[in-house]
Amino acid sequence: MDEAQWKAIVNCDATFDGRFFYGVTTTGIFCRPSCRSRAPLPEHVRIFKSAGEAQAAGFRPCKRCRPDTPLRPDEEMVHMVKAIVNRRFEEPLTLESLAQELSMSPYHLHRTFKRWTGVTPAEYLFAKRIEVAKEALRTEPLRTITDIALAVGFRSASHFSTVFRKMTGCSPKHYRTQHGTVGTAQEAAR
Ligand SMILES: [Zn+2]
DSSP states (O other): OOHHHHHHHHTTOGGGBTTBEEEETTTTEEEOTTOOSOOOOGGGEEEESSHHHHHHTTOEEOTTTOTTSOOOHHHHHHHHHHHHHHHHTTSOOOHHHHHHHTTSOHHHHHHHHHHHHSSOHHHHHHHHHHHHHHHHHHHOTTSOHHHHHHHTTOSOHHHHHHHHHHHHSSOHHHHHHHHTHHHHHHHHHO
């Protein structure tokens, strides 16, 4: 097992699904990298190139991630887009860059993703960024809103505010005043 494979297992990284499978010697079960089951100890992991190889070595497929059934191509694509966004939301990702990375047309990516998830890739990306920003607004009272906006991947504080308002119904500043009590109380107590 190499470093990248181990990281993929620990992070449940769906972008590695299909590239390898891993068996856990203590349980006799094998999984896809994205499986949400508890991460094994590295010394108990065995890497396989295919599900067949794992089964031939005596491992049984996990009931949770079903590594013995192939992912449908669309499902796999949606899976990968989510994995990329969740891991790299702060990068300047666009529909075009995602499409290029997955070797497909932006149109197909947009349509398929929306059909499976109910939201567009851009909406999914913004939702992830806003979720992380909300956490920062609640817990980091000393960080400026611009700093938070840029850190989660927006190009400007004003774009961030527009998207934030659209998704939450209030401004980042207002959200912080309403929900940032823990952090501000701590600051005040110092
Ligand atoms: Zn599994």
